[in-house]
Amino acid sequence: MKEREIFSSLRVAPPIFVRVDGRGFGKALSSLGFKKPYDEDFALAMVNSTITFFKKSGFDPLFAYLFSDEVSFYFTHLPFNGRVEKIDSIITSFFASTLTILLELSEPISFDARIIVVATTQVIDYLKSRQDEAWNNHVISYGYYTLLKHGFNTKDAVDKLNHMKQSDIHELTFQNGVNLGETPLWQRRGIMVYRKPQSEDPKVPDPEHPEATMKRSGQRSNTLTRGSLENESTTREIHQRSHRRLVDDWGLPLFKTDEGRKFIECLLKEDHSP
Ligand SMILES: Nc1nc2c(ncn2[C@@H]2O[C@H](COP(=O)(O)OP(=O)(O)OP(=O)(O)O)[C@@H](O)[C@H]2O)c(=O)[nH]1
Ligand SMILES: [Mg+2]
DSSP: OGGGOTTTTOBOOSSEEEEEEETTHHHHHHHTTOOSSOOHHHHHHHHHHHHHHHHHSSOOOSEEEEETTEEEEEESSOSGGGBHHHHHHHHHHHHHHHHHHHHTOSSOOOEEEEEEEOOGGGHHHHHHHHHHHHHHHHHHHHHHHHHHHTTOOHHHHHHHHHTSOHHHHHHHHHHTTOOTTSSOHHHHHOEEEEEEETTSOTTSOOSSSTTOSGGGGTOOOOOSOTTOSOOHHHHHHHHHHHTEEEEEESSOOOTTSHHHHHHHHHHHHTOOOO
């Protein structure tokens, strides 16, 4: 019956993004008691799952961009000869099981995956579009929970938001004590995980890419300890082998600016695939 495995020869050539997205996470995260609209512990678990993916999955993404319940992994080379079934299923199952462990869940969760075939010249556009989505989600979800607080039911809140301009939503949240221009940067712009050359002294700013880590935005640093699969010594050992250390950057520039474009170009330059 091998001949009935009709999708097994479906292949894709890099570069590609693979985007995983939590299934039904709106409901799942609320019932798990995560803060709305953003819970830093959830974001940290997503980041740590992404870092674990870089270290232990056997895949070798160049970088990963994440926000909310989604992660876009960028690959310039692929295992399994680019077999689509293998890529989608292994990435999602690895990611879901890692997140399940990190969050110590007793209920199953799942992720879907899609492949986005890009030319290198389209990487910036793809990232810009995901970052726009992160920003829109940010505005809508703060607006949504503000309306619920004011007694709207879920349907009426969605209807009302559909008829509001972004500036009106800003005003609404502002009147309720949230300035959407001053929320943590990672909520507005997402988070990037990538490798930096090991030889770089983290204390010396890179002139081309000035202090990419969270320190730039004065935000929290990822300790990799809370419920994490990793410990310090594992981290150091794996880093040495790859000669490049992993960075989780919670203070990203806007990708549509010059600074953002340069930032992405620096990431792309780190590609050492044959
Ligand atoms: N409580 C809480 N919810 C979050 C957080 N981050 C993301 N979410 C929710 O996760 C959902 C992500 O959006 P979607 O992926 O479009 O929705 P979904 O419910 O996962 O549905 P499908 O992906 O279509 O299966 C939204 O409802 C977000 O509000 C968080 O930190 N806290
Ligand atoms: Mg989802």
